[in-house]
Amino acid sequence: MSFSHLFGDAKATAKAPDLQRKRRALLEAKARFEENPNAQTQAVLAAALFDIGQFAEAEKLLTDLVETHGDNQQILFDLAFVYKNLGKREKSAAAFRCVIDLDPKHPLARSAENELWSLDPDYTPSWMRK
Numbered sequence: 210m211s212f213s214h215l216f217g218d219a220k221a222t223a224k225a226p227d228l229q230r231k232r233r234a235l236l237e238a239k240a241r242f243e244e245n246p247n248a249q250t251q252a253v254l255a256a257a258l259f260d261i262g263q264f265a266e267a268e269k270l271l272t273d274l275v276e277t278h279g280d281n282q283q284i285l286f287d288l289a290f291v292y293k294n295l296g297k298r299e300k301s302a303a304a305f306r307c308v309i310d311l312d313p314k315h316p317l318a319r320s321a322e323n324e325l326w327s328l329d330p331d332y333t334p335s336w337m338r339k
Contacts, residue, residue, distance in 0.1 A: 231260050248278055255287060264294045282308050282317045289324065302328045 238257040242250040251270050258267040271288040278284055289304035305328070308321035313335065322334035 228261075231257070235261050248274055252284060252287070255291075259287070259291060259294075264291050267291050268295065279307075280311060282311050282315055285311070286317045286321060289321065293324070293328070298328055302332075 235254075235257040238250070238254040242254045244250075251274055255267045255270040255274070258264075258270070268288070268291045271284060271291060274281070274284045275288060285304050285308045289301050289308065292298075292301035292304060302325055305321040305325040308315075309318045309325070312318060319334075319336070322332075322336070325332050326334050
């Protein structure tokens with residue numbers, strides 16, 4: 210048996226508990242949201258859905274949150290990543306731009322610039338400008 214074969218088996222074995230952990234987190238997030246449907250529990254549920262790969266469901270929750278909390282950089286940042294994973298490049302780029310426009314000095318803005326740069330090569334991040 211080759212080393213790469215053993216490594217592949219180890220990766221597959223490591224993924225099973227991670228998937229179980231993500232499913233437990235999703236169930237807990239759903240229960241918390243049903244018990245107390247506020248913005249915080251909705252954001253946590255959206256993150257759990259994103260982690261498990263249910264991007265369309267996460268998109269619905271986050272777009273609802275943006276309507277009421279459009280100035281929250283974390284929500285916009287999360288929504289941008291959901292759009293990116295759904296293949297909605299224009300919406301993703303627009304959401305990343307909103308994150309940057311809200312507060313260019315915020316730590317999420319730097320990450321948003323890097324993501325925007327990967328989506329739009331014509332965009333120049335602030336750390337590359339003179």
